[in-house]
Every structure is written in C-alpha cells, then in structure tokens.
Amino acid sequence: MAYVVTEACIKCKYMDCVEVCPVDCFYEGENMVVINPNECIDCGVCEPECPAEAILPDTEGGLEKWLELNATYSNQWPNITVKGPTPADADEHKGEEGKFDKYFSAEPGSDGQ
Ligand code: SF4
C-alpha cells in the first residue's frame, strides 16, 4: 500500500506535503510532485497537509492511472524534501478539472535543488 498524488496537485504544488514525510519519498516534476510507492510507508501524515486534497490512499478505487504515474516519474524526477516557492497562479488552478490533459509536464522540477 502507498499514498498517491493525483490530478489536483498539477499547477498547485503548494508543497506542504514534502516536509512532513518521514522517509522523504516525494519527487518533483515541473508542475506537480509524486510519491514513490515503493518507498512510502503508508503513514498517512502527508494526506491532511495537502490543501488541494491531492493525496489519496491507493486503496481508493480508480487510481490506477495515478499510481502508475507516481511510480514512473518518482524514478525520473529529483527527490524533494524542502518546500519551494508556491507558484503565483496556484490558487487560480485549485479545483480546476482536466488539468492532466491541459498542463501535465514530464519535465523534472528544480525547486528542491
Ligand atoms: S501539498 Fe498537495 S498540491 Fe501541494 S505539492 Fe503536495 S500534493 Fe501537491
């Protein structure tokens, strides 16, 4: 079992989650973060920290696409343990639908470097 970062994180990236993870298993893309499902110890500490409610347990149904995305990109993006600057337009995109199709970027992030 693991926790999974989902679509609500795209373009929000508040990063309140990354600092609380006891095993530092968040990885940063250009406009979202993901959790490495093999490293996550399923403690659940990050879930209530996310103001976008983007983090869900993988026991919830319908998350296959996001589980795969978290697994794939956590092996390609850099590790992030310190909160970076929140994008200026984060609140504008909060709650927006269809963000994956509109904005998802496979490029790695750089705030945690
Ligand atoms: S707090 Fe939520 S929206 Fe922000 S980076 Fe973490 S998962 Fe994404």
Ligand code: SF4
């Ligand atoms: S559930 Fe715990 S171990 Fe997994 S990503 Fe969240 S804080 Fe880290």
